[in-house]
């Protein structure tokens with residue numbers, strides 16, 4: 001639902017900094033003409049996720065996932081969510097980097113990169129094998145390894161999917177996290193595999209760090225669009 005809501009937003013100056021793509025989209029609805037095929041792939045992948053959840057539920061129960069127990073205390077829920085987040089980042093970085101290996105990229109992950117200027121719902125537009133390794137496993141590795149009340153797992157999956165769809169929306173909205181980092185990955189395929197820490201360790205964000213998008217990669221708390229706060233001319237002057 002979040003993705004569909006983002007899909008019908010008109011293009012605005014709050015968009016990310018892919019200006020050459022924004023030029024062809026300005027005053028138009030977001031890729032409505034090409035989103036039908038995207039929706040079909042997304043629907044297939046979501047059904048695949050349901051099947052995988054059903055099949056992996058016995059493993060989840062073995063590691064402690066339950067809906068019989070009372071919901072954990074607030075501090076324990078917080079620690080679990082932090083754990084889910086870190087395990088998600090670690091798994092996504094290595095699996096996503098694997099998907100970019102030259103010998104397998106064209107078979108699985110290339111499909112996701114058909115969207116150079118993505119839309120929200122394209123966060124789940126991927127080959128089913130890519131969907132399993134790049135989406136399903138990173139989302140569920142935390143709840144499975146750490147054990148979790150079923151309700152916490154669902155809240156985590158809802159949050160993670162909303163965050164992912166926003167980070168593919170091509171909008172950088174005030175008061176929310178920055179989607180610039182992954183947006184740049186869709187423009188330059190060998191940059192920004194996951195997050196600044198791991199990309200920093202493996203030196204896979206050096207080009208990004210020198211770009212104007214790196215300056216824009218932060219939350220902002222005013223109604224002035226981020227690309228107005230940090231215009232392209234700033235880069236040219238350097």
Ligand SMILES: [Zn+2]
Nearest residue numbers: 112123168182
């Ligand atoms: Zn993506």
Ligand SMILES: [Zn+2]
Nearest residue numbers: 096100109185
């Ligand atoms: Zn990628």
